[in-house]
Amino acid sequence: MTDPRPHLVIVGGGFAGLWATRALADAPLRITVIDRHNHHLFQPLLYQVATAGLSAPDIAAPLRHILRRQKNVEVRLAEVASINARAKAVVLADGGALAFDYLLLATGATHAYFGHDEWAPHAPGLKTLDDALHLRRQLLLAFERAEAETDPARRAAWLNFAIVGGGPTGVELAGTLAEIARHTLKHEFRRIDPAQARVRLIEAGPRVLASFPEALSAKARGQLERLGVEVVTGTPVSGITAEGYCLGETFVPAKTVVWAAGVAASPLARSLGVPLDRAGRVPVEPDLSVPGHPNLFVAGDLAAVRTDGKPVPGVAPAAKQMGRHVAGALRAHLAGQSTPTFRYRDYGNLATIGRMAAVVDFGRLKFSGLLAWWFWLAAHVFFLIGFRNRLVVLLNWAWAYWSYQRGARIILGSDRDDLERGDGGATMSPPREPPTG
Amino acid sequence: MTDPRPHLVIVGGGFAGLWATRALADAPLRITVIDRHNHHLFQPLLYQVATAGLSAPDIAAPLRHILRRQKNVEVRLAEVASINARAKAVVLADGGALAFDYLLLATGATHAYFGHDEWAPHAPGLKTLDDALHLRRQLLLAFERAEAETDPARRAAWLNFAIVGGGPTGVELAGTLAEIARHTLKHEFRRIDPAQARVRLIEAGPRVLASFPEALSAKARGQLERLGVEVVTGTPVSGITAEGYCLGETFVPAKTVVWAAGVAASPLARSLGVPLDRAGRVPVEPDLSVPGHPNLFVAGDLAAVRTDGKPVPGVAPAAKQMGRHVAGALRAHLAGQSTPTFRYRDYGNLATIGRMAAVVDFGRLKFSGLLAWWFWLAAHVFFLIGFRNRLVVLLNWAWAYWSYQRGARIILGSDRDDLERGDGGATMSPPREPPTG
Numbered sequence: 001m002t003d004p005r006p007h008l009v010i011v012g013g014g015f016a017g018l019w020a021t022r023a024l025a026d027a028p029l030r031i032t033v034i035d036r037h038n039h040h041l042f043q044p045l046l047y048q049v050a051t052a053g054l055s056a057p058d059i060a061a062p063l064r065h066i067l068r069r070q071k072n073v074e075v076r077l078a079e080v081a082s083i084n085a086r087a088k089a090v091v092l093a094d095g096g097a098l099a100f101d102y103l104l105l106a107t108g109a110t111h112a113y114f115g116h117d118e119w120a121p122h123a124p125g126l127k128t129l130d131d132a133l134h135l136r137r138q139l140l141l142a143f144e145r146a147e148a149e150t151d152p153a154r155r156a157a158w159l160n161f162a163i164v165g166g167g168p169t170g171v172e173l174a175g176t177l178a179e180i181a182r183h184t185l186k187h188e189f190r191r192i193d194p195a196q197a198r199v200r201l202i203e204a205g206p207r208v209l210a211s212f213p214e215a216l217s218a219k220a221r222g223q224l225e226r227l228g229v230e231v232v233t234g235t236p237v238s239g240i241t242a243e244g245y246c247l248g249e250t251f252v253p254a255k256t257v258v259w260a261a262g263v264a265a266s267p268l269a270r271s272l273g274v275p276l277d278r279a280g281r282v283p284v285e286p287d288l289s290v291p292g293h294p295n296l297f298v299a300g301d302l303a304a305v306r307t308d309g310k311p312v313p314g315v316a317p318a319a320k321q322m323g324r325h326v327a328g329a330l331r332a333h334l335a336g337q338s339t340p341t342f343r344y345r346d347y348g349n350l351a352t353i354g355r356m357a358a359v360v361d362f363g364r365l366k367f368s369g370l371l372a373w374w375f376w377l378a379a380h381v382f383f384l385i386g387f388r389n390r391l392v393v394l395l396n397w398a399w400a401y402w403s404y405q406r407g408a409r410i411i412l413g414s415d416r417d418d419l420e421r422g423d424g425g426a427t428m429s430p431p432r433e434p435p436t437g
Numbered sequence: 438m439t440d441p442r443p444h445l446v447i448v449g450g451g452f453a454g455l456w457a458t459r460a461l462a463d464a465p466l467r468i469t470v471i472d473r474h475n476h477h478l479f480q481p482l483l484y485q486v487a488t489a490g491l492s493a494p495d496i497a498a499p500l501r502h503i504l505r506r507q508k509n510v511e512v513r514l515a516e517v518a519s520i521n522a523r524a525k526a527v528v529l530a531d532g533g534a535l536a537f538d539y540l541l542l543a544t545g546a547t548h549a550y551f552g553h554d555e556w557a558p559h560a561p562g563l564k565t566l567d568d569a570l571h572l573r574r575q576l577l578l579a580f581e582r583a584e585a586e587t588d589p590a591r592r593a594a595w596l597n598f599a600i601v602g603g604g605p606t607g608v609e610l611a612g613t614l615a616e617i618a619r620h621t622l623k624h625e626f627r628r629i630d631p632a633q634a635r636v637r638l639i640e641a642g643p644r645v646l647a648s649f650p651e652a653l654s655a656k657a658r659g660q661l662e663r664l665g666v667e668v669v670t671g672t673p674v675s676g677i678t679a680e681g682y683c684l685g686e687t688f689v690p691a692k693t694v695v696w697a698a699g700v701a702a703s704p705l706a707r708s709l710g711v712p713l714d715r716a717g718r719v720p721v722e723p724d725l726s727v728p729g730h731p732n733l734f735v736a737g738d739l740a741a742v743r744t745d746g747k748p749v750p751g752v753a754p755a756a757k758q759m760g761r762h763v764a765g766a767l768r769a770h771l772a773g774q775s776t777p778t779f780r781y782r783d784y785g786n787l788a789t790i791g792r793m794a795a796v797v798d799f800g801r802l803k804f805s806g807l808l809a810w811w812f813w814l815a816a817h818v819f820f821l822i823g824f825r826n827r828l829v830v831l832l833n834w835a836w837a838y839w840s841y842q843r844g845a846r847i848i849l850g851s852d853r854d855d856l857e858r859g860d861g862g863a864t865m866s867p868p869r870e871p872p873t874g
Binding site: 037038129189 | 474475476489492493494495497499501502505506511512513514515566567570577578581584585622623624625626627628828829832833836842844845846847848849850
């Protein structure tokens, strides 16, 4: 390589990585963005893909396409295995390696089961597009299984849905699932009434949306209950199997449990060789660099940082701000200046609950209900990357709103395997109608 | 079951099965529609999903939703293992069975490799949404692999695309792939020029689009070549491996070979116990019933039938007409009348080739080029099921036309597995940049 410019490697094309890259468009750096997916994902709308309101490509855009005009950037589709901070190299899963002068690690968070990894196969989480398509498939198939089931207890278990975790993702999923059961699937089944489905949102803490003020949490709970969601707070789930879950001492038969409770930092942080916090995040310096490594930066959900003594939350606006901050710190460093301190600016907090229900917290200005929902919708469409996606998403939402229909109710994947396996093995389910002549 | 109405089982929710079901809305029958997918698929646009122009849900609609208001219909998501014509029962893959009084078998066709099943893993075909997503993934990953490859010969193999079969599907895929390579991916790669990709369409017969008049075949060939496709006719492919294909005696290194050559009838026909034609189709009576079984009907691609001595082609309009005909034959049978003879009405033939290129054959009226393309587009959007889908598809196309962009360029599925495997095993590919300090 005869290129004299220092080489910056950015691992992760999420909000932090992409905003840093864009903010360095005219910097004297050679930049390589590595991601294991070919797309940037608009994660705040991932639950809409899981609940069949949007298609996967509606909320994703190819990283190459987004960055095609930025001449100092190369995009690589690759899986990173570890970081060798001492040798200044990124080690790839395919055996290759990439030398760097500067590194930004922005690989975000994954779901965590609080030491109960055995729950994972029975309670999928929601972090990637593949997770969302898997969940969509499982939710839609549950109604199909209930329709095909003749035993009342097993049918009820198929119509029992539990969402573990009362944060924004859990609240969105619960509200939307209740709408699907009560409205979207109306008239479509002959043997079950989808409206009989039980959608339960379980939160171990005292209230849902704990990051909002108490009054808005209470509003959110009321709106969820109006949509048909049963909200359980103050009780942790103590077990999850293929057949159901334990709430305190009680076993509840339920074929569909969704995990929206815990997140843990991406395991790549461990290879940095610095102390991590309890959630596996990197406690960074005030300029977002890794302690002892002024050429290594961490941004987004992977970084543990505080502003005015309060921890910065793991939300998209914080990740974007951190990404832009790292870009500024790098420019300062290259210019021989001291690097600035990161300060999170909290512009407000919003969460959607379901059809025409949301909560908005702008500090002094707090509101909920229909107005909050319109505000949430406008903000999310505005921030979606790509002109085409915005229009398609708006059109899909207008259609969903008007018709109660959800355009992406398509079951993809290995249908055949599942159909042959059926409910716990083909040999266990008796023929519904004997082959008589 | 105390329902006194005769029970009609329709296997397959494609054009034939769905059009038969709808035409029997007020018939004194109890109808069960069985499909192994939860959706009706608009197959003529499947190549657009494979080439990232449309999302999977854009061209599919849940069968339950389409049929929700038709009170005499029940939809079942299930895999059929065989038909027991004597016992009048459909045997399901999960061990269950379903008794019928009348049966319509409309399970269509699958791809066939002319006795070379060993080619299948190296040359995927295009029949279902899962096929399309698999193909999309493979096409997009080929450019990624080429970008990551340093060996010029192996890089060329990743940029070598062959489509086997010059029928409508092969022509559509070749034309669209050439457009992607030349326009869509422009400016996005740093080490390869996607426009250098070689897209070859291989047809064993003397011309592409053999079902069209010779003059239109020649026009189609000219339009393909203008789009950058290399058209090879009169030469069969004699071998396909993971590394390339044999054209006559010559081995051509190519990492991506797509199969659009042969179709064979769904294997379910074999269980009927009647003679089948060479392609595995059921030679039916003039009323579309199975010889010797007046209560069994076959429609769509699975039926071998002639009109005026000419075989009816395996196209969507023929399947719809057959579906409606079976509905009429059943009504006649129930009324004690003799069943009518099926006659295929050929309203014309259209095929698209790529951006602004298509051919249209209405008998006396034949045209090609831009006008034919607009006609093709209008016809396909008009026939798409569902109001919402039509609008979204139109919007996606308008965007694609204006920007050369393709909105669904998202690689889904187990990215990680593929990335770790890389090109023929992780240990085989040398690190591109050594980890130096």
